[in-house]
Amino acid sequence: MPPTAARRTRPAVEDAALPLSLPIPPALPGRVLPEFSVPCVGAFDDPDFRFSIDWDGTRTLLFASPGVIRLQSETLADVSDRYPEIVAAAQPLANRAAVLDGVVAVLDPSGCPDLVALGERMALGATTQQRLPAVYLAIDLLHLDGRGTIGLALDRRLELLRGLALPDPRIQVPDWVVGEGEALADAAAPRHLPALLARRGSAHYHPGVASPDRLRIPLRHRAHCVVIGADQVLGSTRRRRLRLAEYQDSRLTQAGTVEIAETSTLWRWAAPGARMRSPLIATVDYRSRGPDGGLRGAEVVTLRDDIDPAWCIRRDPVPPPPSRPVPARGFRPTVLTALPLEVSPPVG
Amino acid sequence: MWRGAISFGMVAIPVRMYLANESKGVSFRLLCPRDGAPLRNKRWCPVEECEVGWNDAVRGFEVGKDEYVRIEDEELDNLPLDTTRTIEILEFCDDSEIDAGVYVKGAYYLEPEAVGVKPYQLLRKALEKTGKVAVGKVALRDREHLCRLALHERAILLNTLHWPDEIRDLGQLALPDAEVEVHARELDMAVMLVENLAASFDPARHRDGYRDAVQSLVEAKLTDRPLERAPSPPLAQITDLMAVLKASVEASSRQRQAALDSDAEPERATGSARRRRAS
Numbered sequence: 001m002p003p004t005a006a007r008r009t010r011p012a013v014e015d016a017a018l019p020l021s022l023p024i025p026p027a028l029p030g031r032v033l034p035e036f037s038v039p040c041v042g043a044f045d046d047p048d049f050r051f052s053i054d055w056d057g058t059r060t061l062l063f064a065s066p067g068v069i070r071l072q073s074e075t076l077a078d079v080s081d082r083y084p085e086i087v088a089a090a091q092p093l094a095n096r097a098a099v100l101d102g103v104v105a106v107l108d109p110s111g112c113p114d115l116v117a118l119g120e121r122m123a124l125g126a127t128t129q130q131r132l133p134a135v136y137l138a139i140d141l142l143h144l145d146g147r148g149t150i151g152l153a154l155d156r157r158l159e160l161l162r163g164l165a166l167p168d169p170r171i172q173v174p175d176w177v178v179g180e181g182e183a184l185a186d187a188a189a190p191r192h193l194p195a196l197l198a199r200r201g202s203a204h205y206h207p208g209v210a211s212p213d214r215l216r217i218p219l220r221h222r223a224h225c226v227v228i229g230a231d232q233v234l235g236s237t238r239r240r241r242l243r244l245a246e247y248q249d250s251r252l253t254q255a256g257t258v259e260i261a262e263t264s265t266l267w268r269w270a271a272p273g274a275r276m277r278s279p280l281i282a283t284v285d286y287r288s289r290g291p292d293g294g295l296r297g298a299e300v301v302t303l304r305d306d307i308d309p310a311w312c313i314r315r316d317p318v319p320p321p322p323s324r325p326v327p328a329r330g331f332r333p334t335v336l337t338a339l340p341l342e343v344s345p346p347v348g
Numbered sequence: 349m350w351r352g353a354i355s356f357g358m359v360a361i362p363v364r365m366y367l368a369n370e371s372k373g374v375s376f377r378l379l380c381p382r383d384g385a386p387l388r389n390k391r392w393c394p395v396e397e398c399e400v401g402w403n404d405a406v407r408g409f410e411v412g413k414d415e416y417v418r419i420e421d422e423e424l425d426n427l428p429l430d431t432t433r434t435i436e437i438l439e440f441c442d443d444s445e446i447d448a449g450v451y452v453k454g455a456y457y458l459e460p461e462a463v464g465v466k467p468y469q470l471l472r473k474a475l476e477k478t479g480k481v482a483v484g485k486v487a488l489r490d491r492e493h494l495c496r497l498a499l500h501e502r503a504i505l506l507n508t509l510h511w512p513d514e515i516r517d518l519g520q521l522a523l524p525d526a527e528v529e530v531h532a533r534e535l536d537m538a539v540m541l542v543e544n545l546a547a548s549f550d551p552a553r554h555r556d557g558y559r560d561a562v563q564s565l566v567e568a569k570l571t572d573r574p575l576e577r578a579p580s581p582p583l584a585q586i587t588d589l590m591a592v593l594k595a596s597v598e599a600s601s602r603q604r605q606a607a608l609d610s611d612a613e614p615e616r617a618t619g620s621a622r623r624r625r626a627s
Contacts, residue, residue: 053593105586110584110588111588112589135583169583174586174590175590177594180601183597183601183604186600187597191589239522259522287529
């Protein structure tokens with residue numbers, strides 16, 4: 001027998017003798033920091049960019065592999081227990097060993113994400129899933145069939161994401177628009193959507209970095225602030241004033257105050273001894289900013305623990321391309337001050 | 349439940365008063381977790397460490413810390429008030445002057461006694477003709493109430509009202525002031541939503557869903573059958589919203605293209621004319 005024929009037959013015999021014939025599940029990354037966005041002054045048109053809505057929700061990465069489906073928040077925490085319906089809906093993805101980047105949202109009947117309802121869902125927990133069902137809005141694909149895709153261009157990743165068969169309405173892939181950011185902003189603003197996301201079609205995914213290829217175009221005045229204290233409102237026994245702060249030049253700076261009622265669901269987050277988790281973040285809508293950058297006319301949209309306080313940054317937005325001098329290689333937050341978190345005890 | 353007289357001027361109309369509504373809210377009894385026996389509240393004397401019966405307990409008015417003045421039932425019955433057995437009418441006013449939303453507490457029907465039918469009917473007719481309601485005072489359950497007498501179908505309805513000092517000041521609330529900017533477009537949308545849901549009020553259309561659900565739960569437990577779950581509403585699709593947005597973007601794109609074409613058209617026409625002239 002010629003030697004080449006012997007080489008062909010021997011491995012086949014060894015394979016047949018092996019007791020295990022199951023395929024080894026492809027490895028998934030353990031935890032992945034999501035890519036963050038750089039704030040941009042206003043909407044623009046650019047054929048290189050893919051424009052979508054920056055959906056109101058909680059940024060979440062979905063890891064699906066055989067036997068294990070888990071959800072990871074922006075703070076790298078495992079939040080699978082919070083949204084069991086999404087974990088169940090992602091079962092068909094398990095065979096593809098995929099990691100999706102997206103947003104968990106609670107939709108109103110018109111299909112618009114409702115951040116107030118999501119805040120209530122986060123405060124009350126998974127027991128409210130019947131009344132406040134969560135959906136997963138996938139906007140990017142970071143891993144598929146055991147291979148990382150973050151090195152691929154965004155257009156290719158979106159193509160692969162669209163190619164995934166997702167029959168369950170609890171996992172949805174929202175559409176995007178090529179090039180026409182201004183028209184999308186005009187259409188989205190009257191619907192009170194918070195912001196647009198402009199992503200460069202040829203860009204790779206940059207985990208943990210505010211990427212210049214991912215611009216956030218705000219459609220309303222909204223900010224995420226760190227809650228650094230809670231005081232009783234004078235003259236009212238049932239209202240609390242939350243003191244807010246943002247990072248400015250890497251230092252935690254006072255941003256203003258907002259009031260919430262102790263009767264509100266949100267107070268469950270901040271109530272001493274209840275479910276106080278440090279650090280607490282307040283998402284607020286505000287009317288304007290003062291000369292010192294402080295918030296004017298701020299109102300709480302929701303309180304939450306799913307945002308990394310280091311990303312509660314007050315930062316000047318960059319102008320839109322082509323003249324935009326954005327950081328060439330992205331930036332990471334630098335934190336120089338500790339987080340003074342204090343909640344005064346209830347009176348009486 | 350209460351017998352007395354409506355009194356105004358020299359007229360006294362003997363009436364009986366009945367509750368106009370009854371509470372059908374869901375109420376639960378507290379049970380012992382081990383044997384399921386219903387728990388009872390005991391009137392407990394902490395000094396003698398013994399139970400005190402309902403009939404043995406006496407009323408006390410707290411005048412200071414651990415300091416009480418004892419009040420007997422007879423003393424309450426003999427209070428120097430005109431309203432212990434009468435509904436004393438003080439004035440007649442327009443119903444719109446009473447802010448019923450915050451003032452009204454309870455509702456009672458007044459039924460005339462046999463000897464009071466004619467003056468009762470007279471008062472009804474007078475209220476009907478003048479379009480006014482009566483405001484008065486009545487003592488019920490150990491306290492005096494402000495009240496309103498108004499027509500209700502064939503009867504006279506008595507509403508107990510809160511005293512003015514019982515109405516809380518709005519100053520305690522963080523209410524929006526006139527400075528909050530409301531855009532005309534937002535207001536139009538809010539008005540449209542209101543108009544979409546506008547209907548005449550028909551109380552028969554509304555049901556207490558919570559009470560029905562608890563009733564179903566109890567019945568299911570009694571018959572040992574699994575509880576039917578309310579069907580979840582279908583999940584909204586984000587794609588529907590994106591489809592609307594994309595359609596808007598495409599329409600805007602078409603408009604822009606049309607504007608560009610119309611701008612280019614005269615230029616082309618001038619150019620071709622020029623070319624024609626040149627040739």
